[in-house]
Amino acid sequence: MPIxxxxxEKCGGTFDAMQKFSDAPLTECRTCGxxxxxxxxxxxxxxxxxxxxxxxxxxxxxPAACAQSQGGGSEGCAGCPKAANE
Numbered sequence: 001m002p003i004x005x006x007x008x009e010k011c012g013g014t015f016d017a018m019q020k021f022s023d024a025p026l027t028e029c030r031t032c033g034x035x036x037x038x039x040x041x042x043x044x045x046x047x048x049x050x051x052x053x054x055x056x057x058x059x060x061x062x063p064a065a066c067a068q069s070q071g072g073g074s075e076g077c078a079g080c081p082k083a084a085n086e
């Protein structure tokens with residue numbers, strides 16, 4: 001379940017709330033009862049390194065061998081990362 005961060009417009013306090021995606025956003029401060037605004041927080045999830053993005057999923061150009069083999073042949077492309085998983 002995601003954790004959302006809220007800030008009170010009246011007292012300026014911030015607090016976290018664990019809510020389902022389907023739950024309605026909170027509307028009042030837990031401390032003073034004032035109106036709150038949902039904040040956009042930095043996530044703790046990040047993709048780093050030379051992983052999946054550089055292995056053919058970036059939408060960039062394909063190696064020449066891959067472009068040639070896509071002409072209808074079923075032999076596949078030995079240079080593609082997807083071929084290693086087959």
